[in-house]
Amino acid sequence: MTKNYLLEIGLEEMPAHVVTKSVEQFAQRTEKFLKENRISFNSIEKFSTPRRLTIFVKGIADKQTDIDIKAKGPSKKIAQDADGNWTKAAQGFARGQKMTPDDIFFEELKGTEYAYIQKHEDGQKVEDILSHMDEVIKSITFPTRMRWGSYDFEYIRPIHWLVSLLDNEEVPVKVLDIKSGRMTRGHRFLGEDIEIDDAKNYVEKLKSQFVIVDASVRKQMISDQIDKIAKDNDWDVDVDPDLLEEVNNLVEYPTTFYGSFDKKYLEIPDEVLITSMKDNQRYFYVRDQNGELAPYFIGVRNGNSEHIENVVRGNEKVLVARLEDADFFFKEDQKKTIADYVEKLKSVNFHVKIGTMYEKMARVHQIAEHLADIFDLSETEKKDLLRASDIYKFDLVTSMVDEFSELQGVMGEKYAEIMGETKAVAQAIREHYMPISSEGALPKSKVGAALAIADKIDSIVTFFAVDLIPSGSNDPYALRRQAYGIVRILNQYQWSLNFDGLQNYLEDNVTVPAKLDLSKHTKDIDDFMIDRVRQLLKKDKIRVDIIDAVAGGSNVDPIVMIDVAKVLQNHVSDDDFKIVMEALGRIVNLSKKAKFGYSDDLTVDDSLFENPSEAKLKEQVAKINNDNAEDLFKQLAALRPTIDSYFDENMIMAKDEKVKNNRLTQLVIANHLIANLGDLSKVITK
Structure with a gap:
């Protein structure tokens, strides 16, 4: 026999943004509670208003499911002495199961006999289990919480009433001094308190008091x-x-x-x-x-x-x-000029530890000029970008944005057009904030995209320079979102940007206050950006091992990493993928034995070759170009027969020091190319 169970939490008005998430959480935690307590049910319906969170469990069983338990105890040699008497260990095992040693039997497990007890446990009445639903109520989490009265208990808003009914019978639930009953409250101004006679009548009863709970x-x-x-x-x-x-x-x-x-x-x-x-x-x-x-x-x-x-x-x-x-x-x-507003930015802090908005724009101008060359913008686009970088924050000190902060960037675009700026400059002023959410819209213009990247780069490197680095869930300056925005914009425009090289440029060319050391967290920023690439690749459903491989490579260029990940993902199902990875892996592993790293002036001495495979490997490696990930993968895959021959014919760690180093040099040069595909040791092959 099944019944229906109703539980309503009556509260002061909750903020609108928490209502739906809270009632969903209420239902999820109720489902978990019932399953853990072996209470079967058909479904859980959710009802909510600003003043109440309610779950309605349909078809709930009248008792817990009975269970048969086979409990395992100590081995037979510990459970019984030499004369077959029960030891203290056996007696304690039986007592713990609320049984006697007479209930013990033995079964063999992996060659050893163990003591077991078989017992049957009757399920409790559902009313007895539901009386603990206060645990569910208290377990709901909220983004903000408050206390009331003299209680230490915190909740989204004070609880004023509880309704807990199993069909037409009350099930007592208590939270603080609030005891459940069958009385609920109608609309604050149009309705009255009303008694719920049966759980199934809840919706209609409240509708009569001007509350639509669904x-x-x-x-x-x-x-x-x-x-x-x-x-x-x-x-x-x-x-x-x-x-x-x-x-x-x-x-x-x-x-x-x-x-x-x-x-x-x-x-x-x-x-x-x-x-x-x-x-x-x-x-x-x-x-x-x-x-x-x-x-x-x-x-x-x-x-x-x-x-x-x-x-x-x-x-x-x-x-x-x-x-x-x-x-x-x-x-x-409109009575002031853009120049007037820009001048005012000299007294507006970007951050007290970093400097003013005016100084930020000066840095962004320098970054934008460098990016314009990297992204191969036209002369007109570069001109518009540099002009936008000189003024793009001016609307922050307008009266409109001071009153309507949501309009920053939007009013910058409007005022810029009114005051004679080009459409491209005005559009970039608005677009530099984009994306304004993790998966928000991206800039539609190249000028706006470049300005958005420059602005976000400045924020990341300067906040890192003063040790304001996101940790855990703490990211007050939304640096993760900004970094992810950079990666998404680069991906949209297929712009290559190596963050190692970029940071070296910033350290040498961007004017910052003496207190800011841009070289302080270079590796941290690289890792920070790589994590954002990971985020994008996960969203694109790239295999985790492939993501780990490209993240562990030598390249800190998001576009290269994204392209490599897609290439590896596309080739994992190739018939020869496993043997290709194994062949390249041999080069990667053995190259680590070299006591020297890769440099552009590394040369291989042909006169030290002892086998044809050495010359063939040199010839083929020299022809490999690294223009794009797909071509690189195919060229490296084509090396496999040569690699196999090379290792069959040659002892890498030869006794002759010159021969050994010459062969290691070949492997280091080849490994330098392979490293552009990431750390292939992390790719799982079957």
Whole structure:
């Protein structure tokens, strides 16, 4: 016989962004709890509002599953003495199983007899297990937590009530001084406290008190109401899914309405209007059938339609106040020049340990000039890049960005165009922030992409220089995201950038305060960037061993590493892949015996050759080019027969010192090429 179990946690209003994740976690931890306690069930439904997290377990068993346990004890020679009497070890084993020595039997395991006890354990009633659901409630984690009263206990918000019902019977659960019952609370303003007579009636009971507990039903109500408003007014409304999710978690009973504002505010850039409506007020913005922003907005009320006209007027008043500010800032900002704003950046800190924003832009200019040559930008692109690098942070000191920080970069682009900068320069100012999230959109222009890389490189090397290095989950300056952004941009434009060479250039050519030592963490920065390449390759589902191989190679150029990983991944299924890896591996391993490393002036002396394979290996290695990973792999794979002959015919560690070193030189030169494919010893072959 199965039943239904309901557990509701009643809270003060939670932040919208934690509601969905918290109820999902609640369900996951409940599932784990039930499985660990041998309680079978059909499914778990989730319900949530800003004031409650609820799980509804359907088809829950009325008791734990019975189990038969075969417990293993000591060996027979320890369990019994020479006369066959039970030893203390056997008695202790039986006692620990809540049985007697008479229940012990012996079975052989790998040639040795051991004591065993077979026992049957009846399952407890489900009510007895569910009374411990407070463990699940307390186990839920949140991004932020608070205390209340005199308790040390921390939670997302204070708990005010609990409902715990198995069908129509209460199951006592207690958290702090809150004891569960069957009373829940309706809508804060429209509903009343109500008794849940049976778990299956939970949804309907709360609906009668103006609470829609099913988040998916609530969300659909909002979407349908927005669609109706849009159709009735011939509007086009782009329902942003993130905003819809946020609004849905702010209300218990949604009623959608629309308001308007004066057309004069449409002279403000669309981005400012959208930010005011969407980000600041949680409104959905409206476009006409021509795609132009219309002077209307759609909001969602936590309540019914009664006196909705008052709600509309109040929201219009709040929005117009913000638009008035935006209009004022927009006009005032244009009274100054870009040069005025750049000058103000001399007194704005980038970071107190590093210097000002003005100084950062000067460094980025130097980095950008170097990157322009590496990336082979045209003269026009280079000119635009350098101009953008001189001014790209200017909007940080405008009134608009001071009030609407979400618009940094966006207003820089708008003001730059208004003040006569080229479209490419203006676009780069906006794009240098991209990507603004781990998998966010990338710059669409080469100038913007190069500026974004230069800016992020400066941030990484300067923060590392003052020992502000990410550790564990601590990354307050989002350096991991910025480094991953660099790798993604390089990959998008297929730009090669060796970080070893780049750091050497920065140390010698970029002007930094004397307190900044850019050479301090060169290896750490290399490893930091390699980890970001790992991140990209994992996302692309490259095999872990191949990722380890390219990460362990000699190259710190993300594009080369990515290309090599893809080449190895494409060839692992080749029939001869294993024997190719083994042949190249022999060169890698034996080259380590050389007491010298690779250098461009290493030469092989033909006069010391004793076998034809030595000359053949030299000839073939000399023809190998390293233009791209695919060609390199094929050329190295083609060496396999020669490598086999070479090792069959030649003793590498010959008694003649000159012959030995000559052969080791051949291997070191070949290994230098192989190293461009990474550390092949990490590639798993079958």
